[in-house]
Amino acid sequence: MTTTAAPATAPFRFFDVHVVRTERRSPSVVRITFGGERLAEMASGGRDQRFKLFLPQPHQSRPVFDDTGEGWYAAWRVQDPAERAVMRTYTIREQRHDPEEFDVDFVLHGADAAGHAPASGPASSWAAAARTGDRLSVLAPTVEDNGGVDFRPPSGTDWILLTGDGTALPAVAGILAWLTPGTHAQVFLEIDHEDDRRYLPSFADADITWIVRDHAGAPGGEAVVDALRTATLPTGTPYAWIAGEAGSVKAQRRHLVQERGFDRRAVKFTGYWRRGATEEDLIAELTAAAAAADQD
Structure with missing residues (x-):
């Protein structure tokens, strides 16, 4: 059995991407293929490789950031919630080269082609209505062995x-x-x-x-x-x-x-x-917990 140890580094960087095509895979899932000029510099570790996806607000044509450098998270947190990009975590289903593309499978949670559904969140609604050329940003790894891969069975696993x-x-x-x-x-x-x-x-x-x-x-x-x-x-x-x-x-x-x-x-x-909570709720909880730990 192949086993892997935890990586020493977790290098991630922002990439501007656009929708290349969409494919309805099942009643609940749409696969969206993304392309971008710098995707040759992106490197998925496969398995359960996660990354951050940033969606524009409904009135925007692309996500808006005050900072995409090392201080991006602090800058994102203090942006006007009505203007800052909507952040979600997803899995890279597959990455390909020549052309440089990667696929993401979105669960629609009942969203229709117009992006409407009472139970769907912003990412499901966006994915249901996504069209070729739509633009967004991702924070993705630049080396294969990165901190966004969690599946790492140790030696001795049967x-x-x-x-x-x-x-x-x-x-x-x-x-x-x-x-x-x-x-x-x-x-x-x-x-x-x-x-x-x-x-x-x-x-x-x-x-x-x-x-x-x-x-x-x-x-x-x-x-x-x-x-x-x-x-x-x-x-x-x-x-x-x-x-x-x-x-x-x-x-x-x-x-x-x-x-x-x-x-x-x-x-x-x-x-x-988590049932009854958005990713913003979970981020706020984690931020508050980290702040409390620092005070202690």
Whole structure:
């Protein structure tokens, strides 16, 4: 099995990009391909490679920044919320060269072609209505081994556990494509609709369980927890990667550590979103917590 250690650096830089094309992949997902003049300098580490995407406000044709240097975050925080770019975190599904392009899969959360849906956020609404030539900015890595890759199974891992909902599906697909022959992977994926199933190529021996939310009859994430509780998992030393709704992720980690006996260090868990909260809410909470820690 291929294993990787944490990187020593996490170099990221801003890139101006534009929409090259859009493709509806399923009822819930649209794939958007981006291009840009400097994308040859961008380097994805594959797997669950994350990056920051910045959308313009509805009255703008491109995102507006006061600073894109090392002090970008502080400058972004104090910008007028009605003018500053909308920041979201996404996964690079695939990067290609000649031409320089990369793909991002957006979960639409019910947004229609005009970008309207009561439950959709600004990124889903933007993606549903995206057209060729639309411009935005991304903060993306410039080296392959970077801090935006979390899937790093340690040496001695015997098998892989992956779980996620629709928001984690691009990362799961990237991980499965990266795994080497002879690796065993147990995968649990929750999707909104039957037609959201897709072929996930992998050299690994991957056992994939699809959980369709409209069949499960439970709020998002609970069906994955239930599936884990009743699953027969392989023996040996596991490495678990869990992503999706924050409440579900915490419940899954608790089950694996407390009931299954997984080593805490062998469970990588990430809340991609939290029910009832926007990314701005989560950023504000993290900023307040960091400020409180500095005072202490």
